[in-house]
Amino acid sequence: MSTRKPTLALVGAxxxxxxxxxxxxxxxxxxxxxxxxxASARSAGxxxxxxxxxxxxxxxxxxxxxxxxxxxxxxxxxVSAQWAPIAAAKGAVAVxxxxxxxxxxxxxxxxxxxxxAAARIRPRGIISNPNCTTLSMVVALGALHAExxxxxxxxxxxxxxxxxxxxxxxxxxxQIEKVSGSTTLGTQPGDVRRAVGDFGPFPAPLAxxxxxxxxxxxEDGWSSEELKVRNESRKILGLPDLKVSATCVRVPVVTTHSxxxxxxxxxxxxxxxxxxxxxxxxxxxxxxxxxNGEFPTPADVVGTDPTWVGRVRQALDFPNTLEMFMxxxxxxxxxxxxxxxxxxxxxxxxxxQAEEA
Amino acid sequence: MSTRKPTLALVGAxxxxxxxxxxxxxxxxxxxxxxxxxASARSAGxxxxxxxxxxxxxxxxxxxxxxxxxxxxxxxxxVSAQWAPIAAAKGAVAVxxxxxxxxxxxxxxxxxxxxxAAARIRPRGIISNPNCTTLSMVVALGALHAExxxxxxxxxxxxxxxxxxxxxxxxxxxQIEKVSGSTTLGTQPGDVRRAVGDFGPFPAPLAxxxxxxxxxxxEDGWSSEELKVRNESRKILGLPDLKVSATCVRVPVVTTHSxxxxxxxxxxxxxxxxxxxxxxxxxxxxxxxxxNGEFPTPADVVGTDPTWVGRVRQALDFPNTLEMFMxxxxxxxxxxxxxxxxxxxxxxxxxxQAEEA
Numbered sequence: 001m002s003t004r005k006p007t008l009a010l011v012g013a014x015x016x017x018x019x020x021x022x023x024x025x026x027x028x029x030x031x032x033x034x035x036x037x038x039a040s041a042r043s044a045g046x047x048x049x050x051x052x053x054x055x056x057x058x059x060x061x062x063x064x065x066x067x068x069x070x071x072x073x074x075x076x077x078x079v080s081a082q083w084a085p086i087a088a089a090k091g092a093v094a095v096x097x098x099x100x101x102x103x104x105x106x107x108x109x110x111x112x113x114x115x116x117a118a119a120r121i122r123p124r125g126i127i128s129n130p131n132c133t134t135l136s137m138v139v140a141l142g143a144l145h146a147e148x149x150x151x152x153x154x155x156x157x158x159x160x161x162x163x164x165x166x167x168x169x170x171x172x173x174x175q176i177e178k179v180s181g182s183t184t185l186g187t188q189p190g191d192v193r194r195a196v197g198d199f200g201p202f203p204a205p206l207a208x209x210x211x212x213x214x215x216x217x218x219e220d221g222w223s224s225e226e227l228k229v230r231n232e233s234r235k236i237l238g239l240p241d242l243k244v245s246a247t248c249v250r251v252p253v254v255t256t257h258s259x260x261x262x263x264x265x266x267x268x269x270x271x272x273x274x275x276x277x278x279x280x281x282x283x284x285x286x287x288x289x290x291x292n293g294e295f296p297t298p299a300d301v302v303g304t305d306p307t308w309v310g311r312v313r314q315a316l317d318f319p320n321t322l323e324m325f326m327x328x329x330x331x332x333x334x335x336x337x338x339x340x341x342x343x344x345x346x347x348x349x350x351x352x353q354a355e356e357a
Numbered sequence: 358m359s360t361r362k363p364t365l366a367l368v369g370a371x372x373x374x375x376x377x378x379x380x381x382x383x384x385x386x387x388x389x390x391x392x393x394x395x396a397s398a399r400s401a402g403x404x405x406x407x408x409x410x411x412x413x414x415x416x417x418x419x420x421x422x423x424x425x426x427x428x429x430x431x432x433x434x435x436v437s438a439q440w441a442p443i444a445a446a447k448g449a450v451a452v453x454x455x456x457x458x459x460x461x462x463x464x465x466x467x468x469x470x471x472x473x474a475a476a477r478i479r480p481r482g483i484i485s486n487p488n489c490t491t492l493s494m495v496v497a498l499g500a501l502h503a504e505x506x507x508x509x510x511x512x513x514x515x516x517x518x519x520x521x522x523x524x525x526x527x528x529x530x531x532q533i534e535k536v537s538g539s540t541t542l543g544t545q546p547g548d549v550r551r552a553v554g555d556f557g558p559f560p561a562p563l564a565x566x567x568x569x570x571x572x573x574x575x576e577d578g579w580s581s582e583e584l585k586v587r588n589e590s591r592k593i594l595g596l597p598d599l600k601v602s603a604t605c606v607r608v609p610v611v612t613t614h615s616x617x618x619x620x621x622x623x624x625x626x627x628x629x630x631x632x633x634x635x636x637x638x639x640x641x642x643x644x645x646x647x648x649n650g651e652f653p654t655p656a657d658v659v660g661t662d663p664t665w666v667g668r669v670r671q672a673l674d675f676p677n678t679l680e681m682f683m684x685x686x687x688x689x690x691x692x693x694x695x696x697x698x699x700x701x702x703x704x705x706x707x708x709x710q711a712e713e714a
Contacts, residue, residue: 152674152675154511154619156513156604156617158515158567158606158608173539173540176533176536176537176564176565177537177538179533180533180534180537180538181534181537182530183530185611186610186611186612186655186656186659187611187612187659187660188659188660189656189657189658189659189660189661190656190657191656191659192656193656193657203650204650204654204656204657205654205656207533208533208609208610208611208655208656209610209654209655209656210515210608210610210615210654210655211652211654212615212617212652212653212654212667212668212682213647213652213668217647217648220628220670220671221628221645221647221668221669221670222670222673223647230673230674242674243674243675244673244674245619245672245673245674245675245678245680247513247617247619247668247680247682249515249615249617249682251515251567251608251609252565252608252609253543253565253566253567254542254543254544254565255543255544258567258569258606260513260569260604260606260617262511262602262604262619271577271578288578290570290574290578290580291574293560293561295568295569295570296569297561297562297566297567297568297569298543298565298566298567299543299546299547299548299549299550299561299562299565299566300546300547300550300561301546302543302544302545302546303544303545303546304546310569311569311570311578311604312578313577313578313579314577315602316579316587316601316602317509317587317599317600317601317602318509318600318602321602323602323604325569325604325606
């Protein structure tokens with residue numbers, strides 16, 4: 001039996017998701033030997049704390065991946081597209097949080113509570129982590145699907161600024177400062193637009209506003225984010241014909257995405273049965289007692305691991321249909337946590353293989 | 358031919374909607390003779406400006422309605438429930454913006470662009486104005502329904518603080534001041550909750566948050582706001598069997614409600630045809646060119662009269678279905694403007710009767 005713990009590389013250690021990952025790696029069960037922190041050359045030499053120890057950030061290069069068992073990528077699509085295959089070629093399993101490989105048929109798209117077995121079949125040596133909006137709902141939907149058979153989804157999102165990374169957070173905080181103290185802003189067309197000036201990574205002001213746009217423009221007026229919700233939900237749930245329509249909207253929340261979900265099932269469904277399923281589902285918290293003011297909100301859910309589900313109602317006019325409101329921390333389960341969970345699945349697999357050998 | 362212009366009473370002149378109404382009455386075509394401003398005894402004696410002139414507010418009493426032709430009510434349900442019938446008994450047509458009479462089969466629920474003829478049949482002498490969330494979408498939906506036959510609606514709302522009146526606006530502004538300047542709030546569970554302290558009329562903090570609740574708790578977990586969207590849409594559109602599911606969510610916007618709308622039609626529909634219909638519909642502005650950053654947002658729509666519609670997409674997996682994003686100023690078309698339009702319909706009817714007599 002081998003006692004060597006696997007070596008982990010974290011590429012993108014200094015970004016918004018990387019920062020949460022350092023926190024997670026310091027608090028979750030420690031399955032890792034060396035943890036190597038990697039970022040762009042600009043950040044090399046910085047010292048970051050993980051597991052209570054300072055670790056120096058090294059610049060991304062081929063050599064970084066020597067001896068690495070699992071390499072996590074929390075970087076933009078184009079960086080992952082170039083470097084995840086290099087890490088894989090060096091023998092690491094790449095766990096990628098970008099959009100570069102998610103729809104590649106040779107790359108599994110994994111949510112450990114929903115489709116853990118998919119992580120074992122990875123012909124390219126790469127496993128993809130779903131986008132944060134899909135992740136904020138798919139754990140709960142997976143549990144409901146297993147019992148009731150999911151058929152259709154109509155989803156509207158309330159997405160946090162940090163979905164656009166640290167620049168998104170910075171832009172929201174700066175805009176809030178600029179509108180704070182005013183007794184008139186938000187009452188005349190364009191007044192908020194003029195007051196905040198710089199929109200940061202968003203196409204319109206986010207303070208005192210909501211912006212019905214996330215991602216890039218795709219065919220027929222759809223945003224990339226809306227198509228991801230459809231395509232990634234289908235792939236994770238193993239339902240290539242699932243009917244999905246999503247409208248993705250950015251809201252002035254720092255972190256934690258919310259979704260209003262209209263879900264149609266094959267089987268008859270009641271609120272009581274849905275409550276039972278959700279209460280028992282791993283990675284889900286049922287928070288549904290509006291008489292006592294209990295429903296999930298991003299301000300209460302941020303910083304927690306599970307998907308929180310509330311406002312469960314049986315549709316009055318649609319058969320076998322539930323209306324729900326879900327919240328999930330887009331930097332934790334929506335990004336860092338799910339990546340960490342996938343990496344831990346791989347670590348357990350490697351340990352089992354070492355034991356057999 | 359009579360030349361006497363009708364006398365208008367505005368009950369609730371000092372509230373959030375009343376304030377917008379004074380502005381509208383000062384800028385729209387002036388069809389009114391005397392305008393009488395009425396509020397609670399507490400506000401009596403205040404002087405407010407309408408049509409460029411100071412008018413003293415009088416306390417609500419039976420005598421207020423002597424000689425009044427049209428009485429607008431922008432007051433809480435219980436005040437309308439008591440006083441609108443009194444105004445009607447005194448011979449006025451009551452145009453009520455509360456929820457007190459909306460579902461009364463003897464009270465028409467009127468949106469002048471959609472069902473103007475309904476305003477003429479008012480056995481109780483009362484006409485109801487729909488709630489602001491329904492109004493933010495029904496003008497556009499009415500135009501689409503007339504051509505395409507509406508069958509199903511799945512709606513998620515992004516509702517502004519002023520839907521809860523001036524206390525809602527005040528609470529949001531105070532909360533924004535309390536979170537402004539922080540570099541950490543909104544990252545740990547409950548930190549915003551503790552920082553803002555007082556939630557005002559909302560059941561949770563609204564700054565840096567969204568709250569999936571509006572109105573009061575009704576049967577089976579539904580909120581009153583969600584049932585209003587269903588029941589009022591059916592009544593206005595004359596579609597008692599329209600399938601509707603709504604999830605109503607409050608967002609940190611001062612004024613202007615937004616809605617993500619999934620609308621299923623009887624007839625085949627394309628984005629091009631929907632654009633044609635919406636571009637020609639009275640009271641609607643089509644704003645749909647995401648390649649050039651054009652979609653409606655509350656910060657741009659606030660202070661304008663129409664319903665703005667953008668993000669029109671043909672659903673990929675649902676036949677005859679459009680996805681849309683709509684914004685409407687909840688204090689103008691959503692309340693004051695629609696009330697003013699109904700009152701003007703009545704004024705025109707009275708003028709026509711006087712001419713015949």
